[in-house]
Amino acid sequence: MTEAKKLTPAGAPKTPIASPDSAAVALIFEESAPGRRGIDLRGGAASAERAAAILGADLCRDDLEGFPEVSEPQALRHFLRLSQLNFGQAMQFYPLGSCTMKYNPVLNDEMAALPGFATLHPLTPTAMAQGALELMVRLEAALAEISGMDAVSLQPAAGAQGELAGLLMIRAWEARRGGVRRKVIIPDTAHGTNPASCALAGFEVVVAKSNRRGYLEAREIQRLLNDDTAALMVTNPNTMGIFEPEIEEIAAALHTRGALLYLDGANLNALLGVAKPGDMGADIVHINLHKTFSTPHGGGGPGAGPVAVKRHLEPFLPTPRIVRRDGAWDFNSDRPDSIGRLRSFYGNFGMLVRAYAYIIAMGGDGLAEASRLAILGAAYVRKRLAERYPSASAAPAMHECVLTHDLEQRTGVTTLDIAKRLLDFGFHPPTIYFPLVVPGALMIEPTETESRETLDRFIAAMEQIYDEAIADPATVKRAPRTLRLGRIDEVTAARRPILRWEKSG
Amino acid sequence: MTEAKKLTPAGAPKTPIASPDSAAVALIFEESAPGRRGIDLRGGAASAERAAAILGADLCRDDLEGFPEVSEPQALRHFLRLSQLNFGQAMQFYPLGSCTMKYNPVLNDEMAALPGFATLHPLTPTAMAQGALELMVRLEAALAEISGMDAVSLQPAAGAQGELAGLLMIRAWEARRGGVRRKVIIPDTAHGTNPASCALAGFEVVVAKSNRRGYLEAREIQRLLNDDTAALMVTNPNTMGIFEPEIEEIAAALHTRGALLYLDGANLNALLGVAKPGDMGADIVHINLHKTFSTPHGGGGPGAGPVAVKRHLEPFLPTPRIVRRDGAWDFNSDRPDSIGRLRSFYGNFGMLVRAYAYIIAMGGDGLAEASRLAILGAAYVRKRLAERYPSASAAPAMHECVLTHDLEQRTGVTTLDIAKRLLDFGFHPPTIYFPLVVPGALMIEPTETESRETLDRFIAAMEQIYDEAIADPATVKRAPRTLRLGRIDEVTAARRPILRWEKSG
Amino acid sequence: MRFLPHTETDVAAMLAALGVAHLDDLIAHVPAGLRARAAIRLEAGRTEAEVAAELIALAGQNRAAGECVSFLGGGYYRHYVPAAVRAITARAEFATSYTPYQPEASQGTTQAIFEFQTLITQLTGLEVANASMYDGASAAAEAVLMAHRVLPKRAVAAVSRALWPDYRATIRTYLSALGEFELVEVPIDAATGATDLGALERICGDRLLCTVTGYPNAFGVIEPLGQIAAMAHRAGALAIAVTAEPLALGLLKAPGALGADIAVGEGQSFGMPVQFGGPGVGFLAAHAAQVRQMPGRLVGQTRDSAGRRAFCLTLATREQHIRRERATSNICTNHSLCALAATAYLSLMGRCGLRELAGRNVELAHDALAMLEAAGLRRRFSGAFFNEFTIAHDDPARVLAAAAEHGVLAGWALGHDYPELGDGILIAVTELNSASDLERLCATLAGAR
C-alpha cells in the first residue's frame, strides 16, 4: 500500500501512481477513516457514555485525537506487511557480534503461551502457582550450575539491569564492610552498558587498556588497583572475542585488594562447558537469556538478564527470593540486606519459560557442544577471511571474531558500506565499529546453529564485496539496492528529529 | 540462500556468487547433508534396528534414498523463506474472481487448534465428542437457514466433491423414481468442475448458451429440456457475476418436466440476505466454506464443500448423518437410500470449526451486510474502470464483475500481461480468461473486506497499466519486474515436465 | 463490524460514484419475491471474545486425546507434531493464498508442492506424485478411476475386504454412477488378516482392472503386496497400494519397489492433528508413463525470463478447468496446506528420523501385544503388523466402554464394520503412548475380561 492518494470518488486519479513500490506501507494513522473499528464491543458506546457520566466531565477526555481507526483486516495486513520489511534470524544469517543471534526454537514460544503460564496473574496465591515457581527454581539452579555460581536472581529485565543489580550489590557489600570504594575498572573494549551502569550505581569508571592482542593484562589491573577500587567489570570472552587469559590472576589480584570481579556474561555462549565464570573467580555474573539461552530478541527485547553471585553476595540479591516454606515454594521479601527490587513482580517470566525449555532441550552436553561449535564457526570465518579482512587481534578467537580491513584507505569504501552491501546478499551485517578500539571493526558472531554452507556463502559474499570494493567501489557505496529502500539517511533523522506522526502530515 | 556453491573448505570460492539474489531458496534436498536431523528421538537408532529385526529384512526397505537431512533451524528457515515468495490475501489485495478471497479471521485458526478439537480422534465414542457434534449440527442448521434449504451434509471436502455428492443424489432420486435420465444442462459460463463432476456422476453434459447479457434465458432451457434431462446445474450469480434473472421461471420449467435444479453455491457471497437458493427453487446447493465462509484457502485447500438439499432429497445425503439418540448426538449410517460416503470420517472438521466461528461472528445481519458491501465493491470497480475496461455484460454486477479490453488488438498487450503487471503494483491479479465465453476476460471479485482506499489504488493501477500499454507496451509485456523472478515460462514446464527433484540435479 | 472496513462515508461516496442512493438499489434487479424472503434468521453478530468463549466451551465438551490414554487408529493416527510444522503452516503467506495460478506470486507454494511431490515419490518408490488429494479414501477411488483410463477395456476392481470400510465405501460411491465398473470384494484370510490370495487368484482374469490393497491394511497387517502385484500383473492388471499409516513407509519396502503401479494414501500422520477426522491429505503416485492419466494438480520445474529456476502448475490439460467433462478428475481445490504440513514434517524427520520413528512405533506396538498376550489376551491375526494390531475379546463393546470410563480409549471394535469379526479390537500404538499407557491398556482390557 503506497501512501494514500487523493482520488475524487467518481473521477480518474489526478496523478498516476508513482513507480510501483508494492512493498511500501503507510502509517497506521494514514490508513484510518472515522468510524472504522478493529474490535467490536457489545454496547460499547453506551458503556462509554455511562462511564463518562459516572466519572463526570471533569475527569474525562473528549476524544483520542488522531488515534487509528481501522478494521481488523486492515490492522492485520498493516503489521504483516511491516513484518515483511524486516530481516530476522529465522530467515537470514544474522552474525551480529555480541548479540548471539542463534536459532530460537519455536516450541518455546508455544510453551510460554500455555494458559497455565500466560494467564497466571502475578498476585495469584503462591500455593496456586507452584508450577511457575518450580520452573523458576529449576532455572536458577541450572544457571548456577552453568555459570559456576552459588545463587541466582531472575528478576533483571535485561543485561543492563543485571549489571545495575550486580553493581548495587557490590555497593551494598562494600557498605556492610564499612567501606566506600568509588571506582570500578572497565576495559576500553567494554560494552556501553558497563560504564553506563556504573554511573547509575554511583561508581566512577576507570578505563583499563587492553594490550595489542586485545586482552587485559594482570599488570594493567595491578597498576590501576587501589583501595578505592570496588571492582573490575569485564566481559569474558571480551568484545574482541578473546578469552581473557589472565583472568584468574586478575581475580586473585582483585580479591587480595578487597575488590570484586564482575563478569559480564553476555558472551557466555563461548563458555558453556569450556570455563565457568565462577571458577575464574567471578563474584558476580549477569547472563543474557536472550543471547546464550535462545529467547528471541524481538526487535530489541524483551530479554531477561538474571544475575548470579557467589555465596557471600547472596544476601544482597534483589527481593523477592523464592524459598521453601511448609513444603511448597513461596516468595520472601524479608531480606534486610537486599538491594531491593528493580522492577515490578518477579522477572520476565515468559522469557524464563523459553530459556528453561531451551536448557532442558540442550542438556549439559548439548550446551557444551554448542559452545564448541560456536567457537569453530567463528574461527573458521576468521581464518577463511584472513587474507582480505585481517583479524584485529592475533589471539585465538572464541565464539566471535573482530576483523578489520584496508578498504577505506585504498578505495574509500567504509565498514558501513560493506555492511550495507551484505544486505544485498541476504545477510544481516555483523556488528560494526565496535569494539571502539578497532578502527572500522566488523564483529562477527556466527553462532552454532548456522550450517557450514551458510558460513561458506557468507564468506564468499564478504570476499566478493572486498573485490568489488577494489574494482567498482561505487557499487558497494551505493548499497543496498535490492531491498525496498536504499541507504537511509540517519544524519538528517538526528538533525531534525521527527519522532511521531502528526495529523498535518 | 542461493543454490549451494561448491567450495573447497580451506580455499577461496572458485566462482564469485552470481548477482545477489538474496531471496532465492534452494530445494530442501539441496540443503541436506548426511547425518543432519531436524528431530531427536531417544534411542531412535536402536528402535529402527529392533523394528527391522522384528519385521525381518523381507519387509523392510534399506533406506530412504534422497530424503532430506536438515537441522530444525534449516527446515524452519527454508519454509519461512519460501513463504516470503508468496502473495496472500492477508498481505495483498487478491481480487481473484470466483474465489472470494475475503479476510480470514485469525481467531478462527486458534479455535480450530484448541486441544478439544485438534486432538479429538474421529473414532472417539460419540458420548465423548458431543461438543464437536453439537458444532456440526449448529453449522448444518446455519447453512440451511442461510441457503434456504432443508438439510445439509458437511462431508464433502471441497466444492467439487459437493457437486459430485449432489449429482449422485440426483441420480439416486431418479433411480428411486424409476427413471434413468442421462443429461444435465450446464451453461457455457460454468466453472470447469461442473461438467467434470457430471461426467464422474455418469451424466452427459448439454451446454446451454447464455445470452448476450451473460445470463440464461428460460426459453433456452425450455429448448433443451426433455425427458432425458435430469437437472440443470447453474451457478448463481453466474460466473459473469450476474444474478440469473429468470432463475425462478427456469426452476419451475425444470420441476414441471421432472428435472431438478442444482445450484452451484460457489458465489453465495453475493446472496447472503439477498436471495436464498432454496427460494429460487434449487433442489441442491453446494457451499464453499473456503469462499463465502472465510476459511483460509491454504494455497489450494483444504476447503470444505457442504451440500444442502430440499426435504425430498434428504434420504440420499451421504452417510453418516448426525442424529439425536437418547438425548445426545450420534452418527447414523443406517440409511439405505444414501449415496454412501465420499471420504473417510465426517468432513474437514477443522474447516467446519472456522466457518462456524465466522458465522456466529458475523450474525445474520452481518452476513447480509457483507453481501451488500461485496456487491458495492464490484459495482464500484466496474463503474470506475468502465472507460478503459468495459464490462463483458450490460447487466448489473453482483459480487464480481467480468471486464474485457481492446489492448490486444491495439497494442498486443494481453490479459496475461495486464495480470503480470498488476503484480508489480502489489496486487494479486483477477481471475483471467474465465469465463471462457469472454475474450481476454478479467474477472474481478473485490470482496467486502477490502477498503475503499484499496479499491481506489487498484483502480488507479489498472488505469495506469492501460495507459502504459498504449504508451509503452514493452513495460507491460515484460512484467513482473519487481518480484524475485521475472515472467515464468509455463510452456516449457508442460513440454518437458520435471515433476520431482532428482539427485543428479 | 470489525471485518468490514467500510465507513458510512465510504459507502456514500461509492454509491455516489454509481449514481444510486441506497445499497439496496444495487440489488433491485434481484426478483422482489426472493429479496422479501431473504432475511437470515440467525443471532446477531458476536464480538471476538464472545466467539472465543463459545468455541472454547464447545471444545471443552469433548474429551480429547490429551486428556485420555488413547489407542485409537483405524485410518487416522496420533503422532507428535513438531512445533515448527505449526509455525510454518501458520504463515499467512501460505495460509491465505489461493491455488498458485500466478506462479510469480506463488513460488513459496509451488516450490513446497514440488518438494512434496518429490517426497511422495521417494516414499512410494514411484516416479511421479501429484500435488495432493482430499484424503486417502478419495485418493483410492481416484486411483481406480485412473487405472481405468490406463486400461479402459477392463472393468473389475478387486478391492480387498481388509481395506478400511470408509475407503471401500468411498470407492463404491465414486464408481457408483459409472456403469463400466464392477467392484469385487476380495475376502480376508481369516488366519493372517491379510487379503485371501487364493480368492484373489480366482478373481484374476482378463477383465481384471486392478487390485486395491491396504499396505498396511485395516487390521494393521502388512499385506504381501509383492505377491498381489505379481498376480495383478500376470493378469495384465494394475496393482494399487493404499496406505493410511504412511509412517510405515519409513521402514517398509516402498509400494513401487514391490510392484505397485499406483500408490495412494492418507498423509495425516505427517504433521496433522487428528482433528476429528479432517483435514488430512491424500497422496497419489504412479509411473511417469501414466502421468497424463493422473488426477489432480502437478507442479513442474521451469525457468523465468532470466533463466532462473522456477516452479509452476503444469500438465493442466488433464484438469477440469481446461478439459471440463473430459478431465481426469473433477478435483479443483485440493489439500495444499496439509501437503505443506507433510512436507515440513518430513523435512524435519528426515532420512534417519522417519525410519527411527517408524521403528519406535513397531517396537511399542509389539511390546503392547506382548504385554496383552502375557495377560492372557489372544492375537486375532497372525500377519506381521506395523503399529496396529487386532486382539480377540469376548465382549469388545463392554470392555471398551468400561475402559473409556477410566479414561482409556483402548481401541476400536471391529464388529462395527465387520460383523464376522465381532470379537476383534483394533489397537494402534504410537510414539505418543508411554510405558504406563501400555500398562493401563493391559489393565483395562485384561482386567475386565
Added chain:
Amino acid sequence: MRFLPHTETDVAAMLAALGVAHLDDLIAHVPAGLRARAAIRLEAGRTEAEVAAELIALAGQNRAAGECVSFLGGGYYRHYVPAAVRAITARAEFATSYTPYQPEASQGTTQAIFEFQTLITQLTGLEVANASMYDGASAAAEAVLMAHRVLPKRAVAAVSRALWPDYRATIRTYLSALGEFELVEVPIDAATGATDLGALERICGDRLLCTVTGYPNAFGVIEPLGQIAAMAHRAGALAIAVTAEPLALGLLKAPGALGADIAVGEGQSFGMPVQFGGPGVGFLAAHAAQVRQMPGRLVGQTRDSAGRRAFCLTLATREQHIRRERATSNICTNHSLCALAATAYLSLMGRCGLRELAGRNVELAHDALAMLEAAGLRRRFSGAFFNEFTIAHDDPARVLAAAAEHGVLAGWALGHDYPELGDGILIAVTELNSASDLERLCATLAGAR
C-alpha cells in the same frame, strides 16, 4: 542434536581448514584448570516431545486465570487479547530480529516503534515518547532520573505512598546509589485514598525535584493530577504521572493535559497476557524540549537515498553505546516486541474501541462495588476510581483464602504492603469479568463475612 546443523563431515572439514585435529584444540588456550572443572552437570538433552511434556506438566501445576474467576489487579490487569495481536507478534520477522541497528533491514520494527511512540504521545498528551522501557516501575525510576537531568540542582523526589509498592521500591533501588537524591513519601489521604495534598504542599519547596503520582493510583483512585501538577509547577518542580492501567487513558484526561511533565507507565494491559508478571512494557513520554534528557531509544522519520520515507533509530548520542558513563540511562535491550503488541492492540481498539472498553471497565467496576455495598460491604476510599477499588473487610486474609478455595481470586489484601490498611481488599474488575463473576465475588466476600 536438532538445533545443530553440523555433521561430522562439516566439523572435520572446518577443523581441517583451521589446521587442527579436534574441537577441543580450539579452546586449548583457555587455562586448563578452568577447562577441567567446566563440565555442566545437567541432565542429557531432551527431545522436543519430552520438553513439551515437561513444560505442559509445570503449567498444569498452576491454577491459571482461565480456570478461576479472578479480580486480581494491583499493577497487572487481565484483558482480552485479540488473536490478531498474537498473530502479529508471532511473526518471525519481528520476533527474531535484533534492535534495529541496520534500518534498511528493519523498517518493520522501526516503523512499528514510530507508531508506538505516536500512540503513546496521543494517550499521554505529551509530545515525545520513547521506544519502550522494561516496565512501569523502572520507567518511573528513569523518569525521576530524567527529571534530575532537567533540574540538576534539585533533589527531593516526592513519591506518593499511593504509588504501587513495587514502583516505590524500584525507584528507591534506582536512586539508592546516587547521593544527590532525597526520596520523600507523600502520605495517603485516609478518606479519599488519593495523595494527601496538604502533606504534599508542605513538601513543596525550592528543593523539590518532582512529584510522582499514580494515575490512577495503587488503590484504583483517580488522583487529582491537575492539582498536584500545579503544586509542583508552583514550586518550580516537574510532575511525573505514573499509570499502571493504561486503559484508563482511553477515557481519563491525558496526564499531559493535566500538566504532567513526564508520563510513564506500564503497557501490559495493551495486548499482553499477565504471564506471572512479565514481560510487559514500560512507556515514557515528555515534552519535546526535554527529548535530549530522555532515556531509552527513539525512532525518527527520515528519507532513503531516493527520498522515500524511512525510519531509523535516532538521537543515539543520549545512549550508552555512544555516551557510555554519561548516557541518559544504561538501558540497551528494551521491550520492543511488547511495544509492538501494544501498537497492534491499540490499532485494533482504535479511537472508539479504546474509549468504549475503558467505559465498560468503569461500568463493571462500579456495578461490582454497588453489589458489594448492597451486600453490606463497605468501600474503603471515597475517591473516584477507574476499574479497581478497595473495600474494607474484617479479615481479608481469611476471606480471600476461602474464596480461592472456591475458585475465586477475589482480590489482593492491601495489608501485605500497607500495614495501616490491613482491612483493605483491592479488587480489579475488567471486561473479562461476567455478571456471574460479579455474583460469585459478592457471594464469596459478603457470604463469608
